[in-house]
Amino acid sequence: MTTPFLNTDALPYCKGCGHSLIAKNTSKALEKLNYKPLDVIMVTDIGCHGIIDKCLNTHTVHGLHGRSVALGAGISFGTENPDKKIIVFIGDGGTTIGLQHIMEAARLNLNMTVVVHNNYLYGMTGGQTSGLTPVGFNTTTSYEGNPFGGYDICALSHTAGAAYVSRILGICDISDKLAVAFGTKGFSLVEVLEICPSYGIKLNPRRKLAEIVESSGMKIGEWSNQREEYVKYQGKKTDDLLARLPEIRKGFNSYLKAPMSLIVSGSAGEGVQLAAGLISKAAIGSGLHVTQKGSYPVTVGVGFSTAEVNLSPDSIHFHGINIPDMVIITSEDGLAHNRKRIENMATGKLFIDSSLEVPETGAEIIQHDFRSVGARNASVFAVFYFALKTGIISTESLFKVIEDEGKADKLPMAKIKDALSMVK
Amino acid sequence: MQETKKGKRTLIDASRLIIESMARAGADAFIGYPITPANLLYQYGAQRMPLMLAAPDEITTLQWMSGLAATGKVPITATSFPGYALMIESVNMAYMMELPMVIILVQRLGPATGTATCGAQGDLTLLRGNISGGHPMPVLCTSTFEDAWTLSAKAVELAINLRTPVVLLTSKEEVMTSKSFDMNTLPEITQVERKYYDMKCDGKYKSYKPTDLVPDFLPVTQDNHQVRINASTHDKEGILQHSNDEAMANTRRLEEKIRQKAHEYTLYHMEEEKDADKLIVAFGITAAAARDAVKQLREEGEKVSLLIPKTLQPAPQVYLEIMDSYKTVIVAEENMNNQFSDMIYGLNKPRNHRFVGGLGKMITPQQIIEEVQA
The missing domain is CATH 3.40.920.10 (Pyruvate-ferredoxin oxidoreductase, PFOR, domain III)
Structure with a gap:
């Protein structure tokens, strides 16, 4: 069924991809919260998730790889109306390259929600290992399993000061869980776990999502911080940098005739x-x-x-x-x-x-x-x-x-x- | 709009003039990351701009600026090569998204970190090609304190009217030097009137449908029309496309927009001496030395003309025409490789062309005089 937020049911993703689930449930969650499409500014990163743009009836901003959270932060700084909703869609690859931007937005508690589409690898470029790939997970650049554990983006964001953080499995109806994040004033982040059907499932046969999550040592859950709203106070300003410059009147003479x-x-x-x-x-x-x-x-x-x-x-x-x-x-x-x-x-x-x-x-x-x-x-x-x-x-x-x-x-x-x- | 007090002689630095000028022209946000020799600009930006944000790095700086620009702000920043290098991908993004902003690029001695407190003119070649595809991005270059005032406002105007990032090129020796200055000489600056999409228009708003090459702007914060902003190849609606005709026409328009409208922003100073067959060309900080050289040469009876280019990108055709009309052309710039002449002539530098270069030291009037008289 076509929703006010999505202009089609035919989303551009591989069969079984969790990105479709996230897009549809995002739409559902926003409806539940009574948002209208043009109340929402959707910022997307580079990666498979980012091609959702064309299916959205919201405002859409499609930026660079890894920088979408900083781009969304800029929009948040410039948005006076607190009823506008800024949502950033980003993958685990974008999260890796743009980690600093997420930490900064969480630290400042900017009014926005980041949805991390974590399918444990770079899907668009061929299934490479990302900074969020769990230990032991096979990718096209680690056929014998990733030797390192991935970043715990939820713990990092929570520590940096996010008002609300959750990690959820990308299965069934996740709209209520997304709605909690979208309804949070300040910075919220949801890490949605998925397995990429094109690379993840093929390279990790017989493994189930819940088991992979468990083996990664990361918990499904939600975490919050009591935060004050981001304060836009700018300190004392001048409205003219020239006005207070002291005028120097000529009151003396000099005999100097050459430089x-x-x-x-x-x-x-x-x-x-x-x-x-x-x-x-x-x-x-x-x-x-x-x-x-x-x-x-x-x-x-x-x-x-x-x-x-x-x-x-x-x-x-x-x-x-x-x-x-x-x-x-x-x-x-x-x-x-x-x-x-x-x-x-x-x-x-x-x-x-x-x-x-x-x-x-x-x-x-x-x-x-x-x-x-x-x-x-x-x-x-x-x-x-x-x-x-x-x-x-x-x-x-x-x-x-x-x-x-x-x-x-x-x-x-x-x-x-x-x-x-x-x-x- | 503030009135500048008349007849006011004071000691002032060019950084102050630049920021005040941009604020009056309509810039309303300064996003900063510290770097020598651009720190005075940051300090003044923090005092003067209605919104100041301290970014954690230069990539973030440009991203925050782009986000702000999408909401209708006109952001500016100031940096030097190491910071600008980090910004380049995001400058490309803003160029593709058609978001107005000004980057004040204060040149210092490179390569890399080089010497932070030493001036240079080494970044022109970089600015010529920093947009992938070689598309031109406007670059204006100050060579006097008066320029710091007028060109700064012009840079804001250009950014807004052409919906593009603009670089105001300057150097350490310009923005960190104070000078006696009569404020009386500053022309009034009026705020740039911004054109928005007419909400009364029938039909669907398309974010990249141009009117006279430039799309009408709407911020992402309004709720009348859907706005689509895109850094990837896109059609008029702002929807990502691989390389269809409409999308390619849009990318071609980015180039045409700057090139065809550049004539409105061709700014230079020409002092033509009757019967002179020698021409000195200098921009930026070296223009000051060139002015002194010309004065002294004329006092000695030498006939010499002076060209001070201010619009550096896209390179105006008129520079080539002027330079071609002289028997001898002496170009002075503080680098080792004559970047201005490379831009004008490429490999086909004429035999009558001479170069006065410099590294780590300002070019002196005497060096120029010696080359003219050689």
Whole structure:
């Protein structure tokens, strides 16, 4: 009999295949729950079960091998109406390749039901062993029996947090059992056990489904977790990423008439990027054009931290720095990272902490005890020193940035001012 | 729609511009998986997009995006080659299903993991052929902060109007660099008006029946018409077919849709110098070096024109026409194998063609100047 969910009785499966039973009982279960066909979004995987699509009057989404649960998860995320039913049909092969997707959907307790058509092998591609094939079961790639046991997909899903999980035999009327899963709010999974008539039965003659299940050590049963519904709370959002960017008004002047490149380098945690940001913003406030980028090792909390800054009276296109015009070095890490570039400098200025060995360079060397204000603030103090000595930007313009950004309380400003007052 | 404050000079990175632009154009979900150098985009996406989801890997990222797109969302993500490599089968799926989405691909030095914090321009060849069958997928490439704003919105528009995944190609040196920028210069972005199937139409809705090459969209969450979405070869209804005429016509349409509508999205910057017989071609990050090179060359009295391609896929015919009209063409791109010229000429690279390549280091204006003057 044609049901509202299936548009034909002639399902495209081999005689005796459990996939027909699942399709018909899915239809029956949905009817029992009073769903209408277009309340249901049926997502199918690759494998024999997936060709059910054309027989369905529901919405149908036919995806990639193993990824249907993730695809269904995406639909679940985007579905506002809780009365819609998302069902994913997947085989044991798809379950094997897409295991992570099932765990993720169970962990998040997404509103959907996964029906695993477990016939213990890859039917569509020729009867190969899957990750759910039980020990001792014969397949076309293990004629003497699978040497390994299969995944217990029910236990895995239950442990991952599924609201409801069941393992059932694919015989007789399973519509009530499927209806329990379809009626569950949150993530549910039903593993339906079958034997593929084309490969499973032929390669495992005289074996019965119940006996195979028993030999696998897996139990028929149902398991549940008390779960809260998946929360779509997204946290605090902004409706404009640009609105809160501080406007930097021109309040100062710079004598800079040509582009100048600057490297600030020290150790991680010593304020290098902060210091470079101060220069950049102070330069913008002085009417200059600026580019700034950072460079640090993969482990951002240790080792060197380098910032590359370009300042120019005109707009800047290329922002790479090969040989810099000026360099500020506040620690051994910074020196090691930039030694080669410093050695290649024929002119320019090198501001270097007085504790460090000065490399061979054509740059003018200016040594100072930048670390006297404490290692954490060495770079910030160094850029003030740089401003004072070069006049490219004024120390006032740097103070203005600190004030505008409300950083005055977080930096030892008195100490920095004292240290600056002692500079000749 | 938010108004950008006028006359606002600030320090900004291109990642922020990209995400804000896409949000204003109509992108409403960011699906993320962390990868350097795309993490700033993820951070901003989380702050700005109405929906943000943290995927457990890049395959899941694309699958979640596809599911969301089937419900009517316009999802975006940001990644780099290692993540993109994992996405490719699912990008093909979204292409076949005709689901709109944008993938921001931030190039870094390969092969494989390569150097995560080093820029590169090595992924164009991959993007040319990443759809099985060689069907073109739109690729737009930013070369300035202004592009980060305008092309990002364009990528969303293209994805929605052509119902296709689109790649916005950029690089580490673009999205992780901050710049002084006058927000005043940003043109307004209006949300893309999305076309849906007219429910008043008589007859049965067919998910892949095209109107002007693109099928009208309906989400799987409505209950007026049956929607069939399919990644396998399918007919107009969305039903799996082996290779019948209707199904093959549908697959052919996927190619025709992009190729025939590409002219609406042929974007490039051409600075033509009168009487110049030399042309510099550069896209992406190298375009910045090319701009400086051209400026310096002109100051030295050299006559040289500049072409900055922005639409990279499908490759517009006009690039070949422009390049063919110059006596000498110098193409600069940060890879070892001149991927742009391969795309234009294949093995038939003309004798007047020169290449400035780079690996692990940005190409400098000086390198381009030297090649022009060689």
